[in-house]
Amino acid sequence: MRPxxxxxxxxxxxxxxxxxxxxxxAIISTRHCNSQSSERCVAVLARVERTDFLSPVCIGxxxxxxxxITYTSKHSVEVQVNVMSENIVTGIMKLTNKxxxxxxxxxxxxxxxxxxxxxxxxxxxxxxQEGRRRYEAQKLERMGNKWRDGDIVQPVPNPEPNTVSYSxxxxxxxxxxxxxxxxxxxHGGVTMxxxxxxxxxxxxxxxxxxxxxxxxxxxxxxxxxxxxxxITISGRxxxxxxxxxxxxxxxxxxxxxxxxxxxxxxxxxxxxxxxxSQEGKSLPVPQLVPETEDEKKRFEEGKGRYLQMKAKRxxxxxxxx
Amino acid sequence: MRPxxxxxxxxxxxxxxxxxxxxxxAIISTRHCNSQSSERCVAVLARVERTDFLSPVCIGxxxxxxxxITYTSKHSVEVQVNVMSENIVTGIMKLTNKxxxxxxxxxxxxxxxxxxxxxxxxxxxxxxQEGRRRYEAQKLERMGNKWRDGDIVQPVPNPEPNTVSYSxxxxxxxxxxxxxxxxxxxHGGVTMxxxxxxxxxxxxxxxxxxxxxxxxxxxxxxxxxxxxxxITISGRxxxxxxxxxxxxxxxxxxxxxxxxxxxxxxxxxxxxxxxxSQEGKSLPVPQLVPETEDEKKRFEEGKGRYLQMKAKRxxxxxxxx
Amino acid sequence: MRPxxxxxxxxxxxxxxxxxxxxxxAIISTRHCNSQSSERCVAVLARVERTDFLSPVCIGxxxxxxxxITYTSKHSVEVQVNVMSENIVTGIMKLTNKxxxxxxxxxxxxxxxxxxxxxxxxxxxxxxQEGRRRYEAQKLERMGNKWRDGDIVQPVPNPEPNTVSYSxxxxxxxxxxxxxxxxxxxHGGVTMxxxxxxxxxxxxxxxxxxxxxxxxxxxxxxxxxxxxxxITISGRxxxxxxxxxxxxxxxxxxxxxxxxxxxxxxxxxxxxxxxxSQEGKSLPVPQLVPETEDEKKRFEEGKGRYLQMKAKRxxxxxxxx
Numbered sequence: 023m024r025p026x027x028x029x030x031x032x033x034x035x036x037x038x039x040x041x042x043x044x045x046x047x048a049i050i051s052t053r054h055c056n057s058q059s060s061e062r063c064v065a066v067l068a069r070v071e072r073t074d075f076l077s078p079v080c081i082g083x084x085x086x087x088x089x090x091i092t093y094t095s096k097h098s099v100e101v102q103v104n105v106m107s108e109n110i111v112t113g114i115m116k117l118t119n120k121x122x123x124x125x126x127x128x129x130x131x132x133x134x135x136x137x138x139x140x141x142x143x144x145x146x147x148x149x150x151q152e153g154r155r156r157y158e159a160q161k162l163e164r165m166g167n168k169w170r171d172g173d174i175v176q177p178v179p180n181p182e183p184n185t186v187s188y189s190x191x192x193x194x195x196x197x198x199x200x201x202x203x204x205x206x207x208x209h210g211g212v213t214m215x216x217x218x219x220x221x222x223x224x225x226x227x228x229x230x231x232x233x234x235x236x237x238x239x240x241x242x243x244x245x246x247x248x249x250x251x252x253i254t255i256s257g258r259x260x261x262x263x264x265x266x267x268x269x270x271x272x273x274x275x276x277x278x279x280x281x282x283x284x285x286x287x288x289x290x291x292x293x294x295x296x297x298x299s300q301e302g303k304s305l306p307v308p309q310l311v312p313e314t315e316d317e318k319k320r321f322e323e324g325k326g327r328y329l330q331m332k333a334k335r336x337x338x339x340x341x342x343x
Numbered sequence: 344m345r346p347x348x349x350x351x352x353x354x355x356x357x358x359x360x361x362x363x364x365x366x367x368x369a370i371i372s373t374r375h376c377n378s379q380s381s382e383r384c385v386a387v388l389a390r391v392e393r394t395d396f397l398s399p400v401c402i403g404x405x406x407x408x409x410x411x412i413t414y415t416s417k418h419s420v421e422v423q424v425n426v427m428s429e430n431i432v433t434g435i436m437k438l439t440n441k442x443x444x445x446x447x448x449x450x451x452x453x454x455x456x457x458x459x460x461x462x463x464x465x466x467x468x469x470x471x472q473e474g475r476r477r478y479e480a481q482k483l484e485r486m487g488n489k490w491r492d493g494d495i496v497q498p499v500p501n502p503e504p505n506t507v508s509y510s511x512x513x514x515x516x517x518x519x520x521x522x523x524x525x526x527x528x529x530h531g532g533v534t535m536x537x538x539x540x541x542x543x544x545x546x547x548x549x550x551x552x553x554x555x556x557x558x559x560x561x562x563x564x565x566x567x568x569x570x571x572x573x574i575t576i577s578g579r580x581x582x583x584x585x586x587x588x589x590x591x592x593x594x595x596x597x598x599x600x601x602x603x604x605x606x607x608x609x610x611x612x613x614x615x616x617x618x619x620s621q622e623g624k625s626l627p628v629p630q631l632v633p634e635t636e637d638e639k640k641r642f643e644e645g646k647g648r649y650l651q652m653k654a655k656r657x658x659x660x661x662x663x664x
Numbered sequence: 665m666r667p668x669x670x671x672x673x674x675x676x677x678x679x680x681x682x683x684x685x686x687x688x689x690a691i692i693s694t695r696h697c698n699s700q701s702s703e704r705c706v707a708v709l710a711r712v713e714r715t716d717f718l719s720p721v722c723i724g725x726x727x728x729x730x731x732x733i734t735y736t737s738k739h740s741v742e743v744q745v746n747v748m749s750e751n752i753v754t755g756i757m758k759l760t761n762k763x764x765x766x767x768x769x770x771x772x773x774x775x776x777x778x779x780x781x782x783x784x785x786x787x788x789x790x791x792x793q794e795g796r797r798r799y800e801a802q803k804l805e806r807m808g809n810k811w812r813d814g815d816i817v818q819p820v821p822n823p824e825p826n827t828v829s830y831s832x833x834x835x836x837x838x839x840x841x842x843x844x845x846x847x848x849x850x851h852g853g854v855t856m857x858x859x860x861x862x863x864x865x866x867x868x869x870x871x872x873x874x875x876x877x878x879x880x881x882x883x884x885x886x887x888x889x890x891x892x893x894x895i896t897i898s899g900r901x902x903x904x905x906x907x908x909x910x911x912x913x914x915x916x917x918x919x920x921x922x923x924x925x926x927x928x929x930x931x932x933x934x935x936x937x938x939x940x941s942q943e944g945k946s947l948p949v950p951q952l953v954p955e956t957e958d959e960k961k962r963f964e965e966g967k968g969r970y971l972q973m974k975a976k977r978x979x980x981x982x983x984x985x
Contacts, residue, residue, distance in 0.1 A: 191515050230602070374755070525724040
């Protein structure tokens with residue numbers, strides 16, 4: 023991990039880790055999908071399950087990323103990726119992340135055609151059933167996911183501190199060749215890194231301290247983003263608890279030189295950030311002041327997600343409303 | 344020049360070239376300012392004179408950047424930088440850029456103290472007088488430069504094509520260690536590259552074709568930007584002629600974790616872009632439709648700069664109004 | 665040199681310097697090979713001779729890289745590259761590296777065809793004879809080079825400190841567009857940088873201190889690596905003297921989406937690292953404990969190379985056994 027991978031306090035950005043995770047997932051699933059089929063394909067990220075950042079990684083540490091295919095459906099691959107950080111001077115290793123990603127193989131001859139996935143061999147029979155359960159669960163959740171296509175982040179002149187308008191931020195990005203697969207799609211990890219960048223700026227603006235990613239909820243990739251597109255990544259704070267902030271990040275893609283397509287929502291997710299003192303202790307977060315009706319509604323929704331996650335952690339998960 | 348330095352059509356971004364130019368200028372002026380003084384210093388970019396991009400550079404070509412100190416005042420250094428592009432396969436070399444930059448040496452012990460510059464030795468006596476004339480001219484122009492501190496780029500919902508609101512764009516950027524000198528200031532070249540990035544997106548949004556930088560007018564750097572600051576780079580189209588677009592780019596710096604300073608305007612400049620066909624021929628540009636009074640005023644000012652520059656090129660420069 | 669080019673202690677990675685050296689070599693040899701031939705070509709790195717890192721380069725210093733063609737055979741070019749580091753504040757310049765590289769020109773129309781090299785003009789007649797001797801010597805050595813294709817680095821559970829298994833490391837890397845020439849081959853310098861990265865991690869794991877590259881022995885590039893391939897770079901310690909470590913680095917390329925090719929060994933080399941204190945003094949290195957028969961054999965071979973090099977430095981080179 024190099025200085026550029028980290029924030030001013032030396033903690034590696036969550037986005038840098040998400041990018042590595044996705045790269046490992048893309049390699050292993052592309053390799054698997056090409057292992058038996060006669061038609062060449064590339065595996066494209068469709069979804070990342072909710073993931074927690076269990077411990078911060080620092081500059082100079084070595085990240086170990088390991089990936090394993092844990093389930094295959096007819097048209098998708100589930101990959102489990104673990105990240106360990108190693109301080110090569112003290113020898114201490116820590117688990118940083120456990121992430122689950124879903125990939126879909128697209129034909130290299132016709133990138134709109136989804137190919138079949140060769141079945142993976144399970145070492146225990148239960149694995150297939152457990153995998154199918156996860157597959158059905160994520161499918162259900164994806165379908166329920168409201169797109170909120172028109173909902174955009176609008177700047178407000180002279181906002182007060184602690185309001186949503188005060189910290190909201192947008193970033194435009196022109197997709198370059200290095201961000202893409204050989205076939206001209208943006209790597210899912212590149213998009214996730216930009217999303218985390220924006221979430222981090224929103225969080226730092228809100229609390230003016232050192233902030234780090236604590237978790238990211240499930241991210242669905244609705245549609246491919248291609249080379250040469252301009253993407254706008256917008257972030258706004260939705261909810262604060264005593265010690266955490268939830269930031270919603272929206273990704274819109276604009277096919278600049280392709281008149282046949284309009285601007286579309288490519289992805290969206292909620293990032294949870296915490297604020298840290300110089301010594302790395304978690305600090306209280308200034309309370310967010312929602313102003314408009316929409317902001318108040320989003321605050322309540324965020325509170326719901328927060329309480330549900332808290333309950334889950336305490337082993338007393340409530341049924342989803 | 345690598346794929347990442349270039350746009351989709353393979354032309355290297357003007358911003359990449361500006362960054363190289365500034366790097367060469369910073370090296371030669373820092374070296375010169377330390378050559379005699381007993382107190383160590385770093386040379387910081389204060390101003391870049393208007394520069395034209397004479398011919399495009401392509402991926403795979405080698406850029407030759409040469410720098411020379413052409414004048415020294417008591418507290419500033421003028422550097423002339425030339426860029427040549429070389430196609431190492433065909434052997435063809437072309438002049439790409441001639442740029443003039445002004446640097447100021449800051450003490451490494453107290454970065455708010457400007458040191459004295461050792462005098463350069465001129466090979467011809469006229470050089471000193473010509474240099475002094477350029478020095479006085481830029482000083483005058485810098486003082487006349489209106490800061491327009493409060494003027495910001497505000498998004499408008501559902502803008503019509505060809506309006507200013509339609510193509511205007513903003514980018515936020517968190518300044519990292521690799522963007523900075525060892526002493527924690529952003530390299531001027533990094534800022535210029537980001538400015539060109541935004542100008543390019545505005546231009547591409549307006550005309551939906553391949554666009555390249557044709558020229559940049561003088562850029563003044565009003566104040567240093569430090570590591571950890573968030574900068575917002577905003578661009579809006581101000582004027583279109585038949586075959587060119589003028590884009591104003593504003594840079595605002597936000598000392599995120601430094602309560603003692605407010606957000607301030609760090610730099611601003613006008614970029615001129617042209618639109619190119621697949622074969623590299625210049626294309627007509629859709630006429631900009633200014634809507635508000637401010638937009639109409641800026642359009643007329645842009646027209647003034649355009650006509651003046653055209654006259655200058657034809658060797659019939661009119662006196663500045 | 666920027667923060668990202670360096671390790672935690674501010675010393676620029678040997679790999680960063682190797683990458684610059686290779687870039688200079690590729691430019692000068694491509695230019696030369698196109699200077700007379702009518703068929704366009706690109707010069708591809710075939711071999712780097714053993715090179716020492718004479719003095720460390722620090723962040724903020726300027727590296728001067730100069731390259732000269734010193735010999736041409738019918739199908740290859742020998743380039744001599746020197747690197748000087750300059751501290752532009754103190755004015756001190758130091759010789760950092762002297763490296764010798766061999767390039768081969770490949771036709772741009774058919775990249776499997778090697779073209780003829782235009783003869784270089786020698787200023788002294790002895791130069792041609794001396795060059796031919798170097799050419800024959802490296803040819804002989806290349807042929808003697810056993811590929812050890814099947815030999816791979818296997819992880820071992822719960823290794824003891826100071827064993828080979830304890831510090832061995834692997835890195836996988838997906839070759840992207842920016843790593844490649846316009847014709848889709850990985851730049852030799854990119855591969856060398858990754859090799860040095862892995863060697864540095866192995867060395868730091870073994871001695872848990874700040875480590876720097878002291879030298880690299882000859883690297884042969886057996887075969888081209890193409891865009892989209894996944895490469896695995898593995899490193900294991902082979903030998904330790906009192907104050908140095910030898911690390912063997914193996915590069916294997918995996919043509920992910922190309923069934924016509926199997927995974928193959930693309931390059932291999934030995935890196936020598938030293939351990940430095942905070943003040944930059946060289947520290948004793950923990951003794952390596954070889955366990956298996958292979959490890960013991962490699963230790964003895966490493967010792968042989970070490971003693972031979974030591975003897976060479978003392979001007980009493982023994983004949984190779």
